[in-house]
Amino acid sequence: MLGNLGRSLSKTMKKLAGMTIVDEEVVREVIKDIQRALIQSDVNIKLVFNLSKSIEERALNEEPPKGITPKEHIISIVYDEMVKLLGEKSHELVIDDKPYRILFLGLQGSGKTTTIGKLARYLRKKGFTVGVVCTDTWRPAALEQLKQYTEGQDVSIYGDPQNRDALDLAEKGLARFQKKDVIIFDTAGRHKEEKDLLREMEELSAIVEPHEAILVIDGTIGQQAREQALAFRKATDIGSIIVTKLDGSAKGGGALSAVAEIGAPIKFIGTGERIDDLEVFDPERFISRLLGM
Amino acid sequence: RITEKDVDDVLWDLEMALLESDVALEVAEKITTELKEELVGRKVKRSTEISEYTMEALKKAVKDVLSVDGVDLPQLVEKKKPLVIMFVGINGTGKTTTIAKVARYFMKKGLEPVIAAADTFRAGAIEQIGQHADKLGVKLISHRKGADPAAVAFDAVSHAKAQGKDVVLIDTAGRMQTNVNLMDEMAKIKRVVRPDLIVFVGDALTGNDAIEQAARFDEAVGIDAVILTKADADARGGAALSIGYMIKRPIIFMGIGQGYDDIMEFKPEWMVEQLFA
Ligand SMILES: Nc1nc2c(ncn2[C@@H]2O[C@H](COP(=O)(O)OP(=O)(O)OP(=O)(O)O)[C@@H](O)[C@H]2O)c(=O)[nH]1
Ligand SMILES: Nc1nc2c(ncn2[C@@H]2O[C@H](COP(=O)(O)OP(=O)(O)OP(=O)(O)O)[C@@H](O)[C@H]2O)c(=O)[nH]1
Ligand SMILES: [K+]
Ligand SMILES: [Mg+2]
Numbered sequence: 001m002l003g004n005l006g007r008s009l010s011k012t013m014k015k016l017a018g019m020t021i022v023d024e025e026v027v028r029e030v031i032k033d034i035q036r037a038l039i040q041s042d043v044n045i046k047l048v049f050n051l052s053k054s055i056e057e058r059a060l061n062e063e064p065p066k067g068i069t070p071k072e073h074i075i076s077i078v079y080d081e082m083v084k085l086l087g088e089k090s091h092e093l094v095i096d097d098k099p100y101r102i103l104f105l106g107l108q109g110s111g112k113t114t115t116i117g118k119l120a121r122y123l124r125k126k127g128f129t130v131g132v133v134c135t136d137t138w139r140p141a142a143l144e145q146l147k148q149y150t151e152g153q154d155v156s157i158y159g160d161p162q163n164r165d166a167l168d169l170a171e172k173g174l175a176r177f178q179k180k181d182v183i184i185f186d187t188a189g190r191h192k193e194e195k196d197l198l199r200e201m202e203e204l205s206a207i208v209e210p211h212e213a214i215l216v217i218d219g220t221i222g223q224q225a226r227e228q229a230l231a232f233r234k235a236t237d238i239g240s241i242i243v244t245k246l247d248g249s250a251k252g253g254g255a256l257s258a259v260a261e262i263g264a265p266i267k268f269i270g271t272g273e274r275i276d277d278l279e280v281f282d283p284e285r286f287i288s289r290l291l292g293m
Numbered sequence: 294r295i296t297e298k299d300v301d302d303v304l305w306d307l308e309m310a311l312l313e314s315d316v317a318l319e320v321a322e323k324i325t326t327e328l329k330e331e332l333v334g335r336k337v338k339r340s341t342e343i344s345e346y347t348m349e350a351l352k353k354a355v356k357d358v359l360s361v362d363g364v365d366l367p368q369l370v371e372k373k374k375p376l377v378i379m380f381v382g383i384n385g386t387g388k389t390t391t392i393a394k395v396a397r398y399f400m401k402k403g404l405e406p407v408i409a410a411a412d413t414f415r416a417g418a419i420e421q422i423g424q425h426a427d428k429l430g431v432k433l434i435s436h437r438k439g440a441d442p443a444a445v446a447f448d449a450v451s452h453a454k455a456q457g458k459d460v461v462l463i464d465t466a467g468r469m470q471t472n473v474n475l476m477d478e479m480a481k482i483k484r485v486v487r488p489d490l491i492v493f494v495g496d497a498l499t500g501n502d503a504i505e506q507a508a509r510f511d512e513a514v515g516i517d518a519v520i521l522t523k524a525d526a527d528a529r530g531g532a533a534l535s536i537g538y539m540i541k542r543p544i545i546f547m548g549i550g551q552g553y554d555d556i557m558e559f560k561p562e563w564m565v566e567q568l569f570a
């Protein structure tokens with residue numbers, strides 16, 4: 001069952017391979033396969049239909065440029081439409097102020113704390129000094145997790161398990177790390193039904209005044225990704241996205257749908273539990289994986 | 294009589310509803326195909342009844358998938374003491390938190406649990422389950438970070454036997470179903486302690502990956518029961534149907550929050566309501 005989609009998709013792609021002129025029926029078949037691939041990759045259903053409609057229209061109406069086969073043409077249209085969704089905005093993290101304040105947000109267990117450790121190491125390797133503030137007053141041993149994960153990385157951590165006030169922790173951490181190049185704020189996981197926690201997030205955001213709020217999205221999430229991302233954006237201006245757990249078999253279509261909805265670019269992906277398992281986002285690879293190609 | 298043409302539109306709408314509720318594509322397709330076979334050729338009085346009829350048939354199909362014989366935990370403890378339960382699943386689904394909730398569940402029934410901190414890998418994992426155990430007043434068996442998880446589990450079972458405890462709850466590290474080494478490590482814990490029950494903990498927000506997760510964990514250790522977490526996050530919870538369809542095991546609880554009492558028995562009706570709300 002695993003990967004049958006990739007296979008079926010490349011099968012239809014093969015049908016296209018020998019074609020010299022565009023055959024409407026084959027195109028429709030390919031579009032259907034693309035639809036299935038996107039749905040299996042957890043792309044929002046409505047988005048799938050919008051997307052496949054524009055791909056079909058272009059594939060049937062646009063003349064392939066000279067020297068380009070119909071197959072290459074369709075593939076380039078698909079890429080084109082998907083890249084449009086992923087946004088024209090930069091996929092790079094640019095540290096252009098000091099201290100550059102980053103606020104991490106996301107659902108419970110999406111991978112915030114782990115990704116903060118990875119990002120801190122990434123930034124240290126680039127020569128930036130980093131302070132991390134733990135404002136998670138919910139999860140047992142949240143601070144301990146951060147400390148252990150960043151051990152030996154020359155990253156400063158601030159937190160206080162006795163202090164139950166996330167806002168106070170944020171203020172104190174902010175004051176403490178003024179001399180650092182980057183301050184990263186870890187927060188407790190929350191979801192769109194937890195109104196108190198969303199309000200807390202709004203208040204945290206007002207204190208931190210982040211240069212960049214990063215939404216961490218679990219690569220295995222399905223159709224809820226869009227709604228949840230919208231709720232986060234309502235409470236805070238989301239600057240970028242990191243998709244985690246892409247070392248499994250999930251394709252991250254939920255994250256794509258969130259991007260399409262809130263317009264913030266994906267900057268990194270998480271590909272494992274180790275501190276180095278963080279990759280700079282590569283749209284082309286992400287799309288290939290999504291389509292099972 | 295119902296013809297194929299009669300049901301195509303209705304079934305299409307239903308398939309879309311299933312997909313939007315996060316039922317995996319493969320499962321949604323199988324369910325609607327089976328439904329079609331069942332419906333075509335049936336006699337109905339008026340054509341307007343077709344959609345109603347189809348809906349009822351789907352509700353029944355969904356209930357059938359989810360109504361496999363449940364697991365009566367207290368009754369299992371009566372039969373075997375200590376009852377050894379191992380919790381498995383991918384990263385961050387809520388295993389550790391769920392163990393704390395299940396410990397509380399047993400304590401309320403007057404039974405005494407022991408917890409094994411057999412996630413010796415993730416940063417802060419031992420401290421996390423340790424704080425839960427402290428708050429609940431439950432004995433925790435733990436070794437150092439990086440120790441052999443099977444040895445921790447084994448010690449917890451030995452402790453429970455020696456002290457006459459009722460239940461052993463084994464926390465394991467989250468792992469991707471595609472990671473062969475980690476899946477093997479999990480199978481080793483199973484070989485060493487031979488748990489009476491292996492519970493797969495899945496996140497209600499999971500999309501299509503739910504079927505791969507369930508299939509691979511089932512293949513590696515055999516899943517006896519399922520707990521679906523984070524159902525409070527407004528998930529439609531189609532993952533329940535995907536998992537149920539794939540491995541045909543009962544879903545025993547749903548996690549509905551971060552507190553110790555935020556757990557409830559799973560009712561197939563819940564899923565039906567979510568799907569057709
Ligand atoms: N395989 C894999 N696991 C990951 C990845 N990123 C995070 N994880 C794991 O996912 C689990 C949850 O990660 P955390 O960092 O604790 O998530 P969180 O968002 O901080 O969780 P809360 O603070 O409870 O909301 C842990 O087991 C991590 O090791 C990834 O890219 N791949
Ligand atoms: N809203 C909500 N949050 C939950 C639920 N169950 C667990 N969580 C939260 O999800 C996050 C991850 O939970 P853990 O228990 O650490 O998950 P885990 O599966 O043990 O994670 P790893 O051991 O890292 O794989 C924590 O923030 C929990 O509080 C639930 O039913 N509802
Ligand atoms: K974002
Ligand atoms: Mg965290």
Ligand SMILES: [Mg+2]
Pocket residue numbers: 388389390412418464465466467
């Ligand atoms: Mg855990």
